[in-house]
Amino acid sequence: xxxxxxxxxxxxxxxxxxxxxxxxxxxxxxxxxxxxxxxxxxxxxxxxxxxxxxxxxxxxxxxxxxxxxxxxxxxxxxxxxxxxxxxxxxxxxxxxxxxxxxxxxxxxxxxxxxxxxxxxxxxxxxxxxxxxxxxxxxxxxxxxxxxxxxxxxxxxxxxxxxxxxxxxxxxxxxxxxxxxxxxxxxxxxxxxxxxxxxxxxxxxxxxxxxxxxxx
Numbered sequence: 254x255x256x257x258x259x260x261x262x263x264x265x266x267x268x269x270x271x272x273x274x275x276x277x278x279x280x281x282x283x284x285x286x287x288x289x290x291x292x293x294x295x296x297x298x299x300x301x302x303x304x305x306x307x308x309x310x311x312x313x314x315x316x317x318x319x320x321x322x323x324x325x326x327x328x329x330x331x332x333x334x335x336x337x338x339x340x341x342x343x344x345x346x347x348x349x350x351x352x353x354x355x356x357x358x359x360x361x362x363x364x365x366x367x368x369x370x371x372x373x374x375x376x377x378x379x380x381x382x383x384x385x386x387x388x389x390x391x392x393x394x395x396x397x398x399x400x401x402x403x404x405x406x407x408x409x410x411x412x413x414x415x416x417x418x419x420x421x422x423x424x425x426x427x428x429x430x431x432x433x434x435x436x437x438x439x440x441x442x443x444x445x446x447x448x449x450x451x452x453x454x455x456x457x458x459x460x461x462x463x464x465x466x467x468x
Contacts, residue, residue, distance in 0.1 A: 264349065273360035275297055322354065323380045326381065329345075333345050347381070371403075386414070411440040
């Protein structure tokens with residue numbers, strides 16, 4: 254029993270370390286010789302990478318940030334020994350997902366100064382509940398394409414996720430709905446500056462500008 258508990262603790266730690274991989278920071282430093290946190294919005298995430306460095310850097314950063322949220326939730330839950338779809342199984346998924354998300358926001362490999370976690374959160378929720386995630390993604394795309402505001406689309410889709418779970422995809426464990434609600438609040442918290450700029454009509458729309466590649 255103690256050995257199994259230790260393995261699960263190591264899985265949670267591994268999820269945090271995987272989430273801590275600062276994709277945007279490393280890509281910007283390796284190939285563009287800059288600290289992405291000193292350009293654009295100052296955020297070490299996929300959106301700012303698109304804005305500052307363009308699609309060539311932004312796409313791989315986005316894909317990996319999603320992957321590092323999805324992989325530990327998908328993989329470690331299946332290695333946990335819990336019966337699939339049981340309450341204990343889902344609760345362990347939530348713990349793993351939270352660890353990966355905290356890793357992205359507070360990465361040990363980048364001085365605990367990371368991104369807002371939206372892409373990694375997307376990977377987590379896809380692993381938790383694919384159908385509700387796809388609907389939330391569709392809502393995000395509609396809002397983003399209509400406004401070009403990633404922040405607005407992210408916040409609205411984050412709030413949509415728990416509503417979808419509660420109204421259209423039951424039965425699901427209450428812990429999953431509570432987790433989704435906490436995540437929605439957390440997304441609001443990490444987007445405080447964006448909200449202020451949106452209210453003042455000063456929020457930047459995504460235009461995918463990029464700086465020159467330095468050899």
